[in-house]
Amino acid sequence: MMKGDLLISSMIERAERFFPKKEVVSRTMNGIQRFSYKQIGQRTRKLASRLDEFGISREDKIGTLAWNHHRHLELYFAVPSIGAVVHTINIRLAPEHIVYIINHAEDELIFVDEDVFPLIEATHQNLRTVKAFIVMTDNELPETAVPNVYSYEEWIASGDPDYQFPKDIDEEAPAGMCFTSATTGNPKGVLYTHRSTVLHSMSLAMADTVGASETDVSMPVVPMFHVNAWGMPYVGTWLGSTIVMPGPRFTPKLLAELIEQERVTMTAGVPTIWLGLLKELEENNYDVSSLRAVVCGGSAAPLGMIKTFEKKYNVPFLHAYGMTETSPLATVSRLKSYQRDLPEDELYEERAKQGILVPGLDMKVVGASGEVAWDEEEMGELLLSGPWIADDYYKDDRGEEAFIDGWLHTGDVCTVDEEGVIKIVDRTKDLIKSGGEWISSVDLENAIMAHESVFEASVVSIPDPEWQERPIACVVVHDGKTMTKEELFDFLRPQFAKWWLPDDVLFMEEIPKTSVGKFLKRALRDEVQKHYQV
Amino acid sequence: MMKGDLLISSMIERAERFFPKKEVVSRTMNGIQRFSYKQIGQRTRKLASRLDEFGISREDKIGTLAWNHHRHLELYFAVPSIGAVVHTINIRLAPEHIVYIINHAEDELIFVDEDVFPLIEATHQNLRTVKAFIVMTDNELPETAVPNVYSYEEWIASGDPDYQFPKDIDEEAPAGMCFTSATTGNPKGVLYTHRSTVLHSMSLAMADTVGASETDVSMPVVPMFHVNAWGMPYVGTWLGSTIVMPGPRFTPKLLAELIEQERVTMTAGVPTIWLGLLKELEENNYDVSSLRAVVCGGSAAPLGMIKTFEKKYNVPFLHAYGMTETSPLATVSRLKSYQRDLPEDELYEERAKQGILVPGLDMKVVGASGEVAWDEEEMGELLLSGPWIADDYYKDDRGEEAFIDGWLHTGDVCTVDEEGVIKIVDRTKDLIKSGGEWISSVDLENAIMAHESVFEASVVSIPDPEWQERPIACVVVHDGKTMTKEELFDFLRPQFAKWWLPDDVLFMEEIPKTSVGKFLKRALRDEVQKHYQV
Numbered sequence A, B: 001m002m003k004g005d006l007l008i009s010s011m012i013e014r015a016e017r018f019f020p021k022k023e024v025v026s027r028t029m030n031g032i033q034r035f036s037y038k039q040i041g042q043r044t045r046k047l048a049s050r051l052d053e054f055g056i057s058r059e060d061k062i063g064t065l066a067w068n069h070h071r072h073l074e075l076y077f078a079v080p081s082i083g084a085v086v087h088t089i090n091i092r093l094a095p096e097h098i099v100y101i102i103n104h105a106e107d108e109l110i111f112v113d114e115d116v117f118p119l120i121e122a123t124h125q126n127l128r129t130v131k132a133f134i135v136m137t138d139n140e141l142p143e144t145a146v147p148n149v150y151s152y153e154e155w156i157a158s159g160d161p162d163y164q165f166p167k168d169i170d171e172e173a174p175a176g177m178c179f180t181s182a183t184t185g186n187p188k189g190v191l192y193t194h195r196s197t198v199l200h201s202m203s204l205a206m207a208d209t210v211g212a213s214e215t216d217v218s219m220p221v222v223p224m225f226h227v228n229a230w231g232m233p234y235v236g237t238w239l240g241s242t243i244v245m246p247g248p249r250f251t252p253k254l255l256a257e258l259i260e261q262e263r264v265t266m267t268a269g270v271p272t273i274w275l276g277l278l279k280e281l282e283e284n285n286y287d288v289s290s291l292r293a294v295v296c297g298g299s300a301a302p303l304g305m306i307k308t309f310e311k312k313y314n315v316p317f318l319h320a321y322g323m324t325e326t327s328p329l330a331t332v333s334r335l336k337s338y339q340r341d342l343p344e345d346e347l348y349e350e351r352a353k354q355g356i357l358v359p360g361l362d363m364k365v366v367g368a369s370g371e372v373a374w375d376e377e378e379m380g381e382l383l384l385s386g387p388w389i390a391d392d393y394y395k396d397d398r399g400e401e402a403f404i405d406g407w408l409h410t411g412d413v414c415t416v417d418e419e420g421v422i423k424i425v426d427r428t429k430d431l432i433k434s435g436g437e438w439i440s441s442v443d444l445e446n447a448i449m450a451h452e453s454v455f456e457a458s459v460v461s462i463p464d465p466e467w468q469e470r471p472i473a474c475v476v477v478h479d480g481k482t483m484t485k486e487e488l489f490d491f492l493r494p495q496f497a498k499w500w501l502p503d504d505v506l507f508m509e510e511i512p513k514t515s516v517g518k519f520l521k522r523a524l525r526d527e528v529q530k531h532y533q534v
């Protein structure tokens, strides 16, 4: 058989050849623009030729600080297609983190959105390796004292629309780089390869996972600086799907409008996004009947939310689990054919789990005494391996603890039911140890969020002299609703053993979140512990 | 990223772990049997351990002479999982071809069905490398003078059901071997690798190709000795689909019954199989409403047949194209989303074409003056490349003409329309050259088969002193129908230029076919030329 190196350039080439008329719908600061794949292809080739001319070599890192839009998509393809590495940087990180990350990656160039440019103005003097900044805008360049600043459109204007991508790239060469979300500590860098990106795209296109298809109008809400927007821009382009890019600073209203106007069939994001959308749907009328799948991951999807979307709005939900380290698709929650007749409640219980390992990967769940039983009770850490799983962090000692004997130790604790479906109980770092037993903060959160007055909830521990740790519930009540502690306890009591019940409930305006919208338990724990002065 | 070698053993392991209760429904000489994937897994491990004990080493060839059934499936996984090569031999070839193939491949062992065993009795003295014959039967071993004959069930009985598959196999190691169908000459051997098999399985599972899924009840009618039954046993097992194996010497009636009783959702085979099934459906009543896709390839699917299946029986057809050399999936005929509103006639015209290149492969269509225009007119030879395309024939000089500069020259001539959809016009060897212009025998056949009185038809050339070659139509009329030459000419005249019309029509009882049911034009041409004494 031919080796047939799996290269990212072949994905954009397929879109250009077979789907030149299909479109990328891109929202920028200046409104919605449409580009055919023919145009995207030409612009990508122009960009690639300019990078080449600029002297970018194999494995050089190219940074991006950008929202989801067509120019970011062009970078996704142009950079790896010439053998360099597209390094997507989380624009919401603290400036000192961003400086650290850019220096650590040794980025040669930074492509930056106009509204993010002030960040460059504030930090550029600390960026040790960056040779130029290319501002992605439809407007005039901002006046600035920063040297070597170019406009993207002007920069690529002289590029070659017929530039030929080199084909002598090894499939295991690095192609992309993302940092983890910094939920548990400093972000860690992960390098993707051409091989891992193409295989991950194939896995997203499988009917039993996400089933990405040419027929999709696919809207990645998850940021392109967060695990490559879960790979959706890659697979969507490859298959010739229509891609809708929601652009900068979108609101739930804007997402609902895009779904209605563009007839979006598939979209992906974290639960906080969907909670926001749900609120919008409850307040205003939209036609969301085009949706065939709302992919939800990044943190546990609350069962109540899944149910409301499906039963009230007839919008099919797809709960998935993954990490920056896993490209990210690792598990997808889909019922097996013989589970379809489960009673509705069990059916939703099952579907709210993180799901079954996707084809192509391997897993182990390891507890104190080896691999756990598939009994939905025994807990253990999830270990993963396979061709789209990282084998190290980028120049970072922490890799030694996470990658051992060919297995990624996810730091996520789960149970497995007899169907092989995993349920994430907690992160190792968030599990609450009370009287020698574990309490799952995720289970408590899910139960609390199922209460109709609750908008969102998070459970963290405080140290306890007698029990070691005890759970505290932090609750945000829906606008216009009220709730007392007793009401909540009455609601929870029938569902949990007594010792699982939180010691207290703190009503809050907002739960602190990470840059990608996950509950930031580090910060919440600090807040709560300060409150109780423990 | 981890390399994560793509190994066939991981596919059966997935079925065992996640789908132990799902079943393989296997029809043998003794009737229908059901095996769970748990059982199939254990039996496969037993078989693997016995092969290992027997001294089978990496890259050794193991021959099979068998129909589609569970034991053949066990061989599909056990043999490559220990690093050896499963060599599926076409039981319908002439005995001297089979002897040649077994000696050429240097098979160490032959696994043979009981009803095929007479072939071994007749030829065993000429088999130079075979150390033992293992007869796959539920019954007593036949009395025989052949030495070293074992019963499959007895042979694996002492095997280890917990045998661990070695994981130090390189993904590019050989895993399987098939010979081409010998339509145009002697069969040519193709070696598949673990990598090509797993990637090909992924491609079959993509929503935009065949969309193989756990939810499928999948019935490969195409023989397991013909291009690995188009990869369906591999992908079906991997995903935990229910697999229905139609077993030995099935009839259209039996297929229709299996579809009805087992609620088959997806099945695959050559057009002659589906023509036979159609006849059965017209004569007797069956419930075939479970079918979501009848995959049809191997030769051109007649438009009329596709239409009848879809419009009369509501059975969706999926026309695909491939070769032994391409694993085989190369193109699939699916409409693009924006083509769905085509007028019905155009829609069927489009769908009856061979389709669009599957994601992961590359193609070129090369005519006399370089790559052809995508205008549906210019003809050229189809060239293919990619990770599941062969790069040579097994110890065969003919590889030099077929594999050039990284491209497989398919020997198939096609046009490409502006959507990039290919239409196979003919094999290079079957094209009819008349007065310096090409006539497509496939187009004429399709048109003739669309006549309601015609069961099947094939068009071949005879030499012509004036025009070089001229077409002759060979027609088989439906039982109970009649037809005259003039009727046929009246039917064809409005559809073709005058010089395309056949010079004559020969009515026949049957068109000669290859061992896998394709029109055997070599033989037909001889017959026709003898008839005209040219």
Ligand SMILES: Nc1ncnc2c1ncn2[C@@H]1O[C@H](COP(=O)(O)OP(=O)(O)OP(=O)(O)O)[C@@H](O)[C@H]1O
Pocket: A180, A181, A182, A183, A184, A185, A186, A187, A188, A296, A297, A298, A299, A300, A301, A319, A320, A321, A322, A323, A324, A325, A354, A410, A411, A412, A424, A427, A518
């Ligand atoms: N469906 C899900 N249900 C529950 N948790 C999930 C789900 N999907 C992802 N997660 C959590 O998100 C983690 C992966 O997130 P990501 O790679 O974005 O960085 P992070 O782990 O949040 O940040 P860091 O590793 O820097 O602390 C997983 O390890 C898991 O804890």
Ligand SMILES: Nc1ncnc2c1ncn2[C@@H]1O[C@H](COP(=O)(O)OP(=O)(O)OP(=O)(O)O)[C@@H](O)[C@H]1O
Pocket: B180, B181, B182, B183, B184, B185, B186, B187, B188, B296, B297, B298, B299, B300, B301, B319, B320, B321, B322, B323, B324, B325, B354, B410, B411, B412, B424, B427, B518
């Ligand atoms: N959908 C299809 N439409 C038309 N022709 C097809 C289709 N699918 C396959 N074919 C034909 O079948 C060929 C591949 O068949 P296969 O590999 O079984 O051996 P063969 O070409 O028939 O035999 P040999 O190569 O030994 O002469 C293709 O090259 C093509 O000619």
Ligand SMILES: [Mg+2]
Pocket: A180, A181, A323, A411
């Ligand atoms: Mg993490």
Ligand SMILES: [Mg+2]
Pocket: B180, B181, B184, B323, B411
């Ligand atoms: Mg051939």
